[in-house]
Amino acid sequence: MFVMPMACLLLMVSGQTPVYDVNDNPEGLVTYALRVLHSNDSEKFPRMISEVEAVLKKDLNSYYRERFSTILEELKSQQRAVDAKESFLKNLNPEVDKDLHLLRGFVQVNMYAGMDSFLAQRPRIEKSLENSFKPTKINKSNALLLRKALNDMDRLAELKQDPFKRAEAAKFFSLLENGTAAAEIPPDEKDQTGYLIHERQKAEMAKRLFGTASFAHFFILNSVLCSLQCECRMGKLTEVNLASEVEKELACFLQSDWNENVYIQRLNLMALANACLTERAKNHSRLKQIIQDLEELETSIHSPGHADFLYIDSYRLAMLSQQGLHEECIQEFQKIKPYNLAHFSQWEILTDIYLSVAKAYEAINKKDLSLDYQDLAFNACMQIPSRARLLTSWRISIAKDLRDKLANNKQWPQARSLEERCKLFGIGFEPLPKQAFE
Numbered sequence: 001m002f003v004m005p006m007a008c009l010l011l012m013v014s015g016q017t018p019v020y021d022v023n024d025n026p027e028g029l030v031t032y033a034l035r036v037l038h039s040n041d042s043e044k045f046p047r048m049i050s051e052v053e054a055v056l057k058k059d060l061n062s063y064y065r066e067r068f069s070t071i072l073e074e075l076k077s078q079q080r081a082v083d084a085k086e087s088f089l090k091n092l093n094p095e096v097d098k099d100l101h102l103l104r105g106f107v108q109v110n111m112y113a114g115m116d117s118f119l120a121q122r123p124r125i126e127k128s129l130e131n132s133f134k135p136t137k138i139n140k141s142n143a144l145l146l147r148k149a150l151n152d153m154d155r156l157a158e159l160k161q162d163p164f165k166r167a168e169a170a171k172f173f174s175l176l177e178n179g180t181a182a183a184e185i186p187p188d189e190k191d192q193t194g195y196l197i198h199e200r201q202k203a204e205m206a207k208r209l210f211g212t213a214s215f216a217h218f219f220i221l222n223s224v225l226c227s228l229q230c231e232c233r234m235g236k237l238t239e240v241n242l243a244s245e246v247e248k249e250l251a252c253f254l255q256s257d258w259n260e261n262v263y264i265q266r267l268n269l270m271a272l273a274n275a276c277l278t279e280r281a282k283n284h285s286r287l288k289q290i291i292q293d294l295e296e297l298e299t300s301i302h303s304p305g306h307a308d309f310l311y312i313d314s315y316r317l318a319m320l321s322q323q324g325l326h327e328e329c330i331q332e333f334q335k336i337k338p339y340n341l342a343h344f345s346q347w348e349i350l351t352d353i354y355l356s357v358a359k360a361y362e363a364i365n366k367k368d369l370s371l372d373y374q375d376l377a378f379n380a381c382m383q384i385p386s387r388a389r390l391l392t393s394w395r396i397s398i399a400k401d402l403r404d405k406l407a408n409n410k411q412w413p414q415a416r417s418l419e420e421r422c423k424l425f426g427i428g429f430e431p432l433p434k435q436a437f438e
Contacts, residue, residue, distance in 0.1 A: 148215035317356035
């Protein structure tokens with residue numbers, strides 16, 4: 001055991017390292033850690049996490065081990081929230097009102113946390129909208145989303161008066177909070193995957209409950225269009241006219257007060273960029289203009305070099321790869337900050353980037369580098385949530401290409417290991433014929 005006398009507490013407050021006596025009571029550290037948590041003193045979180053982790057390595061009884069484990073989990077959760085906030089606000093354009101921008105993101109996140117968490121944001125939204133802000137496009141866009149969220153909160157109050165509508169609203173938030181089991185996803189159809197059907201059903205539910213072009217409808221539309229773009233460009237729906245589908249999905253927004261909203265415009269341009277990269281509607285000259293428009297739009301939010309530009313980089317690299325401009329593709333990739341790649345978690349985009357680079361190195365006969373980036377692409381694509389068969393064929397093709405590269409490089413044990421791993425991951429494929437030396 002160890003001691004946590006007042007002298008140690010004072011040392012911690014002053015930023016000095018306290019010294020613990022292993023023969024005394026740990027209650028003092030429990031009290032201090034809870035005080036840090038309850039005061040939300042984020043500057044002390046890293047030090048507190050380190051101290052509690054060190055304590056858990058000591059000889060504790062089961063009571064204190066459980067208490068410190070619980071405290072550590074909460075401290076790490078709070079630290080993740082602080083890190084997410086810092087990342088969200090990092091390198092913002094000086095014209096962006098940080099309070100509005102952060103609150104808009106926070107309200108969207110709280111849609112996933114349940115109805116009560118969503119409704120609890122009302123006081124913060126109302127207070128934020130009372131403050132003056134510079135009338136830039138991005139600030140007006142954030143303010144619009146917050147006003148739309150307030151409208152949905154008002155609508156929820158109405159829905160609660162009807163038992164059937166109240167139950168449907170509860171089901172809607174439960175779907176957001178808990179997701180959907182794979183067994184509950186509908187079967188694929190000719191022009192829709194089961195997951196896309198499911199997301200569109202949620203969008204219809206949002207429209208039915210909150211109205212067309214509501215905050216909830218916009219919230220679900222992000223997922224609908226992400227799934228649609230992925231499947232049209234990389235998955236099963238390569239013959240679907242992506243541009244036409246996006247036009248139908250966005251029509252109610254583009255014909256309303258959402259028309260000048262940065263987020264709706266970005267959704268539209270992203271979908272059109274992906275459409276220009278499909279075999280069905282390949283159009284590089286149009287894509288170049290869309291990339292310029294997206295960069296201008298993104299610059300209104302973030303300073304150049306921010307990780308949020310990576311999706312635009314992915315379009316540029318894919319275009320150069322399709323054009324056979326492999327040296328240029330590699331040069332553009334080398335402009336990306338390694339830090340952004342290492343800390344980016346939109347796995348479809350990261351996979352797409354690494355695939356373009358792998359193809360470029362393959363084309364200029366740098367086989368080892370091609371293998372390295374194919375491996376990075378595979379590892380990134382395996383981080384993509386399976387989401388009931390979404391992008392399964394694309395993931396299999398990436399795995400097979402990696403397996404073939406390993407085999408061509410005479411790395412047969414690694415190739416066989418990959419085949420076995422993919423079986424376990426549920427993306428199995430036909431193995432290469434057994435070799436004479438095996």
